[in-house]
Structure formats: C-alpha cells, structure tokens
Amino acid sequence: MHTNLFISNFNIPSHMRMSLLQKTTWFLLPCLAFVPLYFWLISRSGNIYLRKEQLLEKHISQVNCLVMGSSHVLHGVNPEYLPSGAFNMGNLSQDLGTDIRIVKRYLNDMKNLHTVAFDIDYLTTFYSMTDRENKWRDYYYNYFMNLDYTTSYNQLRASLHLLEPGVVQYTLQGILLKMMHQRTEFIMPMNTWGYSQRTFSKNINERTGKKRAAAHSKLYSKAFYDQNLQIFRETLAMLHNRHIRVILFSTPVTDFYASNLDPRLVNLQEEFIHEVQQQYALEYGNFTHDKRFNLQDFSDNDHLNNQGAVKFSKILCNELFNHPKSGPPAIAMKR
Template sequence: MRTFLKLFLFFCLPVLVLGCAMEFALRQIPNAYQVKSDYLKAHHNSIKTLLLGSSHILYGVNPEFLTADALNYGHVSQTIDIDYAILRQHVNDLEALETVVLRLSYTTLFEQLKEGDERWRLKDYTLYTDVNLDSNLKDHFEILSVKFKYNLERLYAYYILNQTSEHVNARGWAFKEKDATIENIEDVSMRVAKKHTATSDALYSENYKILENIIKECNESGIKVVLVTMPAYKAYIQHLDPLQLEKTIMAGKLMDSKYKNCIYLNYLDDKRFETSDFLDADHLNSQGAKKFSKIINGILMQ
C-alpha cells in the first residue's frame, strides 16, 4: 500500500504543481472584468451612469463621450440575469447613480449565460468581481473552466508574445486594435442572425420578469432606466425572426409606458449608421461607437 501511495504521489505531485502554477499565471493576465470591478469600487461615489449589457454595450458605448461620469460594465455574452445581479450587488454602493443604460437586444429576453455554450464565462465574474452568481466548483478555477489548449494559447500570447486579447479603456469601453469593417459582412449577417434566433421561448417569461424587476428596483431608488436596442447592419436585421423581434420591441414599449422612470429607444434600423460604422453584423466599431455615444449622451442630458 505504501509503495502504491509513493508511486501515486510521484506521478501526481508534478501535475498538481504544474496545475497550480498555470492557474496562478492565468490569473495574472489582465482582464476587463478586473478593470471594471476595480473602477466601480474606486469611483462608487461619483459614477452617475452605469451601462449594462452584452458586447453590444461593451463595444457600442464609449463613456468618454458621455458628459456624466459613467462606467461601461458590459461584457461579451453578458445576459440580463447577470445585469440584474450586478445592479443588486452595487446599487446601494453607487451613491451618485442617476441612470442605468440597459441593452434590449434581439437576444436579451431569450437567453441566459448559464444555459448557453459560453457558460464558461461565469468564472470571470466569480474570479475577478464580487458579483454573486450561482456557480459550481469549476467556476472558481481558470484551468477547470477553459480548455487546456486555449489556456496554453493565452499563456503563450501574454508571456511570450507580450499580447493581450482584451483592450478596454479606463471606463470599460472595449475596442479592437484593427478597427475595420469586415469584407464579408453580408454572409456573416445571415449566420449571426440565425445564431441569435432562439429555438424556444423557455426563458422569455423569466427574463421579462427580471427586466421588470430591474426597472422597479431602480424606480424605488430614484434611478432612471434607459432601455436601448442598438444599431445593427441592414442584412442582419433582414434575417431576424419577426416574432422574436416583435416580442423584444413590444417589451421595451410596454416598460416605457408602464414605468415613469423608464424610456425605451429603438435604434436598430437607424439610418444615421452606415456600413463604415459597423465592426460586424451587430456591433459598432470605434467610429460607430463615438457616433452612438454622442446620441445617447444627448438623451441623458435632457
């Protein structure tokens, strides 16, 4: 038995040490979750506008073009249940908060991160923010949440090539180093629209209630809510399911009419946005984000 234990430790100990070293190294790589969490804590008494949502908000609204002190707390694939968790976690800490800008996209009422293919992103909230989410053991470790090959690529890129995959400014807006419209945007639009079309309404009722709870709780705290459906490329819009789109837009209009602290703005097919303003089928590039941010700022300043 002792011989077996010795052999077991002989083979397992190096793997354990390597795993711990890898976990430590991965956690030292700069990431947007840590940046935004730190900014919120440091500026909790001055932030007047909090931007929540998915990559549409992340890439589409640059707080540098907003008059009031704002933080973009959007992340890739961040769903409305997480928006709600972030707000509940910090609403009492944000002493100056006046407005929450919340994306109401084609997918908002039909998805949750924990139910999708990108569930692994939950580990970023668990590891790098103080947002309370339902999590399991693997969400507390980089090496258990992400494929080994991908983690090796991240380590190589950061420590050998001195590269980072995430670029965010101090107030949370993300940008691409090479910010140019993709050439095959027509084909991409069709594929992305199909990907974003829900296969069922299973999450609709729950997400609708979450949306309403956000607005209600903001109302109780004297906070305005601006629901925004952001601009998208024309070919993307053409391939959206009419019923899913209608349910999304109607939800926004209903909230607008029902709650005095809420307004709904639909810029999905806004003609002010041209092909040159888009990074891809449903995301604005830096030029488009500047244009959109100035439009939103005009609304916020009214």
C-alpha cells in the first residue's frame, strides 16, 4: 500500500508528459540540425590541411624531397632556399606517427622522391597528438588527406572529438575569422611549397621560455616513446629498401626554452637519434643551440620567424641537403 502511494506521487500527468516531450524535441532539433551544418562548414573551411594536400598534389610529380615535422618545420623551413623540388609537409602539432602516415600515403605517387627529412626535436620522440588535446586533428588528416586513422581511432571516435565544446569554439572561431579575412589556422598564408611564415612575435623571455618548456615536458609518455621508436625504425627500413635518403635535424630554439628542458628527456631524445642514426648511418644536424641565431630570428621561444626561417633553410641546404652522404653522418651544433 505504501509502495503504491509512493509510486503514484511520482506519476506524471499526461499533459505534462507531452509538454516535456515537446520541449525536449524543440531543444534537440536545433542541435541535430547543427551537427551536419558544422561538418559542412568544416569541409568548406579551406583550412591548412586541405591547402597542404592541394599543394602537394599540384607538385607531386616534381617533389623529390619531403621535409616532415611539426609547426617548427611549417614555420621554420622554406623550401625556396632548399634544392629544387623540396616540399614542406610540416603542420601544427603534427607528431612523428602522422609524419610517417603522410610519407606512406604519398610515397608511391612521388616518382622522383629521393630524400625525406625528419625534424626530431625535444617533443618529437615522446609525443603523440592522438591521445592529447590535439586528438581531434586526426579527423582532418583523414578527411582532407585521406590518411588512415590511427589504430586506436575510427571515423566516429575522431568525429566525436570535433564536437567537444572547446573544439567547436575553436573551429567556428577559425571559420568566422576566415570569413573576415583574418589570419588563423584556417587561412594561414603559405607559399606554393608548403612554407607558412610567422609574422607576429610573442613575448620571448625566461618566464615564457620556462612555461613553454614545462608544457612540453608534461606531455612525456614512455609508451609513446617506445611506439615512436618502433614505427620510425620500420619506416627507415622501408625507405632504406627503396634507396631513399633520410636526413634528421633539430630546429633552433631560444636559450630561454632550451635551458629549461628536462635533462632526462633531452637524453632520451639523444638516445633516440643515436640509435637510429647508427643503424642506418643517417646524417643528422643538431641546430638546437646554434649560436648563429639570435632573438631577432624567433617569433616565440621555440619558433623561427621569416627572417630566421630563411637563415635556417640556407644552413640546412648547405650543411645537410647538399652534404654528401658518404661524408660524416652527423653535424653537431653545441652551445
């Protein structure tokens, strides 16, 4: 008896149930309509992933050298100052695993490819964007570059990450600013060989350098380090069998950034490079502490500006790309 009374007190009258259903429907309909509109806007956004793919396809018969890496490469290596046929395939937050997927994706289409250059920086060896705040980018690589998803991903999972509030805000803001002809990731100026110059500067000092270095150090993962080393070895073996030259380099950074890096992780980076370098007698240029660069060459603590990119590209060309493979396997730029 008490049980029936308890239940009856929570019975919702039919007119209230209808009202609740109507309100829920009116709330859900705009949300459901927004999702396809949102993905349609993404497909039309003309973002950096689409632009990179279009430029590479345009030059694919001419490309004989791919330069791979993160934003350090995107903003730091201008192929116009490298041997003819070089293409900058670096991108924002791009990890080593994605570098490798891109190389494999286009390898058979680049009939004249004879060199692949990988940027191996502090973060490269132990970072993977697919399990961090940049994991939503996996959708873009699949949609615009037709890259296979990583083993832990699929289209649904990658798409759901694009619906996270922070990513929605970031994406819509980028599309809106593009419509207003503002410089963003979605309308980043880029030359025909994939280089995008940084024209702005952020505060470059000890405090910001320390903060930036700490943020990168927090991304350390032993699992990703082991994974990156394994897939990189496999990729080097594949490229070696195809008689494709592999060059490794590390980009210049400010002392404010470099002096605050975790020594333990710096040692891991060196071990990573040493291991693959010795196995395949790879050329390596370590320009991290290169004193030819000063603060006027940087846009922030770890990215070159256009002036620095021109300087660095010329150095890369003279000291690595035009360096005979039979010569010394490593070029070290110490403090």
